[in-house]
Amino acid sequence: xxxxxxxxxxxxxxxxxxxxxxxxxxxxxxxxxxxxxxxxxxxxxxxxxxxxxxxxxxxxxxxxxxxxxxxxxxxxxxxxxxxxxxxxxxxxxxxxxxxxxxxxxxxxxxxxxxxxxx
Numbered sequence: 742x743x744x745x746x747x748x749x750x751x752x753x754x755x756x757x758x759x760x761x762x763x764x765x766x767x768x769x770x771x772x773x774x775x776x777x778x779x780x781x782x783x784x785x786x787x788x789x790x791x792x793x794x795x796x797x798x799x800x801x802x803x804x805x806x807x808x809x810x811x812x813x814x815x816x817x818x819x820x821x822x823x824x825x826x827x828x829x830x831x832x833x834x835x836x837x838x839x840x841x842x843x844x845x846x847x848x849x850x851x852x853x854x855x856x857x858x859x
Contacts, residue, residue: 742824746835750842751818757842758811761804807843814843826850 817823824833828850837844846854 742832743835746838747818747823750823750838751815754811754814754818754842758808758815761808761811765801765804765808810843813845828854 814823824838826833826847827845829847831847833844833847837848
């Protein structure tokens with residue numbers, strides 16, 4: 742695997758990781774503000790706050806999952822195992838890694854996994 746490609750991907754992953762951490766921090770502040778009691782007690786306000794909480798929870802879970810995938814990719818880089826398909830052991834094509842830098846599987850194995858899940 743091309744060392745320059747790996748360093749570029751690592752930099753991209755670290756930037757993405759920082760953005761997610763900042764987003765999660767902002768969501769945490771937003772969640773604390775939503776948890777405060779609603780002053781007006783208006784049913785519309787209460788319903789709106791409940792929807793906002795659900796949305797923030799969902800976004801937080803998605804960000805947390807993505808953060809886990811990024812951390813896994815960074816660990817594989819550290820262990821010199823980045824870009825190797827966990828399914829077949831072959832190199833994951835560069836185009837796939839550029840599109841999905843935390844990919845665990847090559848396209849063939851990812852497609853097979855997708856079919857198994859159905």
